[in-house]
Amino acid sequence: MTLRLYGFWRSIASFRVRVALKLKELPFQEIPVDILSGDQFCSDYDAVNAERVVPTLVHGEHRLFQSLAIIEYLDDLKAEPRLLPSDPADRAYARSLALVTVADAHPLVTPRVRNHLIRMLGANAKSVEDWAGHWTIEGLATYERLLDRRPPAPFALGQQVGLADICLAGQIVGARFLKLDLTPFPRVAGLADQCFAMPAFATSHPFEQPGYKTTAAS
Numbered sequence: 001m002t003l004r005l006y007g008f009w010r011s012i013a014s015f016r017v018r019v020a021l022k023l024k025e026l027p028f029q030e031i032p033v034d035i036l037s038g039d040q041f042c043s044d045y046d047a048v049n050a051e052r053v054v055p056t057l058v059h060g061e062h063r064l065f066q067s068l069a070i071i072e073y074l075d076d077l078k079a080e081p082r083l084l085p086s087d088p089a090d091r092a093y094a095r096s097l098a099l100v101t102v103a104d105a106h107p108l109v110t111p112r113v114r115n116h117l118i119r120m121l122g123a124n125a126k127s128v129e130d131w132a133g134h135w136t137i138e139g140l141a142t143y144e145r146l147l148d149r150r151p152p153a154p155f156a157l158g159q160q161v162g163l164a165d166i167c168l169a170g171q172i173v174g175a176r177f178l179k180l181d182l183t184p185f186p187r188v189a190g191l192a193d194q195c196f197a198m199p200a201f202a203t204s205h206p207f208e209q210p211g212y213k214t215t216a217a218s
């Protein structure tokens with residue numbers, strides 16, 4: 001059964017699901033939803049995902065949303081390679097690391113939040129950029145402290161790449177969009193280098209997506 005991913009080239013949450021699909025070697029078709037032009041609010045897409053965000057994964061009659069839930073679904077759909085560890089404490093730790101960006105850092109820099117800052121507070125482009133930089137650095141600093149306590153070996157949970165690495169790599173994608181200096185976060189940067197050496201990560205990067213290539217060319 002074909003898997004269809006509604007995503008957007010520069011969406012960090014779409015990046016997370018793209019990587020998971022590729023690590024699992026599950027073929028999928030990606031359908032772009034231009035969230036910068038407001039296509040997430042069109043009735044066609046609202047019918048797919050009432051939350052009006054990307055990603056959404058369509059699998060048969062199922063419309064799955066929220067990248068973390070989608071990645072867990074993929075782990076249930078195809079067991080290997082496992083993205084969540086089977087040990088309960090490790091599993092909780094993997095989810096905790098994932099949520100540092102999924103629940104805490106990334107939501108603060110999404111288009112809806114940036115747009116609200118402009119509309120409600122009259123923020124200019126520079127202030128919005130500074131806001132995004134601040135919360136992205138907060139996320140990186142949190143990861144650095146956590147990885148100091150439990151150093152990657154070589155991935156966050158050990159030998160097997162998984163959910164935590166995917167989410168942390170997404171935080172790095174956001175940092176690089178903003179051209180942030182990663183020197184204060186050597187453990188995070190080192191782990192991201194391990195990840196982006198893998199084709200599943202490298203080919204899922206926003207700059208490798210057809211939408212970016214069209215945007216860059218125009």
Ligand SMILES: N[C@@H](CCC(=O)N[C@@H](CS)C(=O)NCC(=O)O)C(=O)O
Pocket residue numbers: 010011012013014035040052053054055065066067068102107110111112113
């Ligand atoms: N927690 C959600 C985040 C979904 C989300 O906010 N997606 C962004 C793109 S990364 C979006 O579609 N934003 C549209 C908007 O802010 O209007 C997930 O992990 O899937």
